[in-house]
Amino acid sequence: MIDYRPLRVAVLGAGSVGAQVADQLLTHRDELAARIGAGLELIGVAVRDLDAPRDTAIPRELLTTDAETLIVGADIVVELMGGLEPARTLILQALASGADVVTANKALLATHGPELFEAAAQVGAQLYYEAAVGGAIPIIRPLRDSLAGDRVQRILGIVNGTTNFILDRMDSHGESMEEALATATALGYAEADPTADVGGYDAAQKAAILASLAFHTLVPAEAVHREGITDITLEQVVAARKAGYVVKLLAICELLDDPVTGKPGVLARVHPALVPLAHPLAAVHGANNAIFVEAEAAGPLMFYGAGAGGIQTASAVLGDVVSAARRHVVGGPGVAESTHADLPVLPISAATTRYQISLTVADEPGVLATVAGILQQHGVSVETIQQAVSAPVGSGSVGEATLVIGTHEAVEADLAATVAALSSSSVVTAVTSVLRGEGL
Numbered sequence: 162m163i164d165y166r167p168l169r170v171a172v173l174g175a176g177s178v179g180a181q182v183a184d185q186l187l188t189h190r191d192e193l194a195a196r197i198g199a200g201l202e203l204i205g206v207a208v209r210d211l212d213a214p215r216d217t218a219i220p221r222e223l224l225t226t227d228a229e230t231l232i233v234g235a236d237i238v239v240e241l242m243g244g245l246e247p248a249r250t251l252i253l254q255a256l257a258s259g260a261d262v263v264t265a266n267k268a269l270l271a272t273h274g275p276e277l278f279e280a281a282a283q284v285g286a287q288l289y290y291e292a293a294v295g296g297a298i299p300i301i302r303p304l305r306d307s308l309a310g311d312r313v314q315r316i317l318g319i320v321n322g323t324t325n326f327i328l329d330r331m332d333s334h335g336e337s338m339e340e341a342l343a344t345a346t347a348l349g350y351a352e353a354d355p356t357a358d359v360g361g362y363d364a365a366q367k368a369a370i371l372a373s374l375a376f377h378t379l380v381p382a383e384a385v386h387r388e389g390i391t392d393i394t395l396e397q398v399v400a401a402r403k404a405g406y407v408v409k410l411l412a413i414c415e416l417l418d419d420p421v422t423g424k425p426g427v428l429a430r431v432h433p434a435l436v437p438l439a440h441p442l443a444a445v446h447g448a449n450n451a452i453f454v455e456a457e458a459a460g461p462l463m464f465y466g467a468g469a470g471g472i473q474t475a476s477a478v479l480g481d482v483v484s485a486a487r488r489h490v491v492g493g494p495g496v497a498e499s500t501h502a503d504l505p506v507l508p509i510s511a512a513t514t515r516y517q518i519s520l521t522v523a524d525e526p527g528v529l530a531t532v533a534g535i536l537q538q539h540g541v542s543v544e545t546i547q548q549a550v551s552a553p554v555g556s557g558s559v560g561e562a563t564l565v566i567g568t569h570e571a572v573e574a575d576l577a578a579t580v581a582a583l584s585s586s587s588v589v590t591a592v593t594s595v596l597r598g599e600g601l
């Protein structure tokens with residue numbers, strides 16, 4: 162029997178995710194009440210335009226353009242507007258009033274997380290954000306709760322659905338980046354400004370959230386090394402497949418010893434990488450995400466599923482709403498963020514990785530030895546070297562050949578210096594592609 166008073170829920174934003182959350186709260190009202198031990202009363206949904214078309218039908222009387230008034234008296238505020246403002250101010254107001262807050266806003270958390278967590282702690286309120294990373298995939302709760310007694314060493318994965326969808330369509334359908342992005346936007350995967358997706362900003366925000374949580378250290382989004390997919394060409398994707406790889410945008414967060422100081426630190430990086438076709442990440446298609454977590458005692462764990470999409474993300478949001486509501490009913494201390502480890506955040510030059518470098522060179526004797534010598538001088542060992550194509554010889558001039566060099570693992574600083582030396586070598590006409598390799 163349910164004898165606790167109904168809990169008042171306010172939803173801010175009724176876009177791809179918000180409209181689905183409002184719909185689920187109404188459709189599954191009785192089942193949710195039975196699970197929680199209290200009813201959830203949707204007191205309103207804040208929108209910008211009362212008449213805008215929406216993915217689900219929300220009763221007109223629940224819609225309001227006055228988000229500030231809506232949150233007054235709410236027990237749980239669900240922020241799904243996105244962006245920094247007014248989301249930040251509204252969340253701070255909600256927390257100050259003692260409401261628990263559920264958000265999917267990784268941009269806000271990666272920028273103003275400490276301020277928001279502090280505001281929550283001040284009044285003993287909770288800030289939940291399972292939907293902010295990996296969409297529907299449970300990853301925040303496992304890191305925060307299930308692995309709270311272990312020591313996470315490394316996280317590697319695909320954390321942006323839009324770019325995975327785009328790279329997958331380029332690979333499987335030969336589509337251009339623009340075509341595939343238009344489809345991803347229509348399907349509700351992309352951010353309001355899709356530069357956040359293709360530029361790698363969204364993935365970097367998620368990497369910052371994951372690294373902070375996993376390593377108990379504040380890792381701001383600006384400290385994450387970020388490269389998006391905007392420079393990836395269809396030619397690179399096609400060449401990668403021919404060579405037995407797929408191009409994926411990866412987020413990698415790791416505990417490392419700084420190669421310069423020898424002291425431990427945290428490195429978080431987001432960049433496209435070649436992944437072998439046999440690797441599980443190569444089989445992550447569409448807007449799915451997959452996140453590998455390596456922990457000292459648990460060993461490797463893999464989390465996989467829908468990384469974007471309105472209804473899928475609504476699942477994670479609803480899970481947080483139920484957690485918040487249960488805490489109201491049965492009490493309990495809730496969870497607190499901890500940055501006790503306080504490790505330094507290392508630059509990308511500290512990473513250890515592999516490169517695949519494609520070059521056009523003069524097709525003449527001794528060139529291979531010169532190229533190999535440049536790698537050797539920088540302490541980078543060659544794993545494979547292939548002469549891919551020979552361009553026709555122009556009349557009276559030297560012909561050109563294309564070399565594709567795969568390196569063994571080396572420190573990023575040495576790899577970057579190698580590429581710079583190759584670019585300025587007189588035997589190299591152009592460095593046409595440089596991609597890191599992961600999972601090789």
Ligand SMILES: NC(=O)C1=CN([C@@H]2O[C@H](COP(=O)(O)OP(=O)(O)OC[C@H]3O[C@@H](n4cnc5c(N)ncnc54)[C@H](O)[C@@H]3O)[C@@H](O)[C@H]2O)C=CC1
Binds near residue numbers: 209244296352
């Ligand atoms: N779409 C997805 O697959 C996922 C989205 N997210 C996050 O969820 C949040 C919402 O994303 P979407 O639903 O995709 O975005 P959306 O752009 O479809 O929806 C946002 C809605 O909020 C409304 N809004 C913005 N400012 C407002 C204001 N001041 N007052 C009232 N309404 C306002 C907009 O009009 C829009 O309808 C974002 O933080 C996003 O990063 C997280 C995981 C997955």
Ligand SMILES: N[C@@H](CC=O)C(=O)O
Binds near residue numbers: 295320358469
């Ligand atoms: N735009 C994001 C949405 C989910 O976080 C993505 O594509 O992953």
Ligand code: NA
Binds near residue numbers: 291294295297477
């Ligand atoms: Na999630």
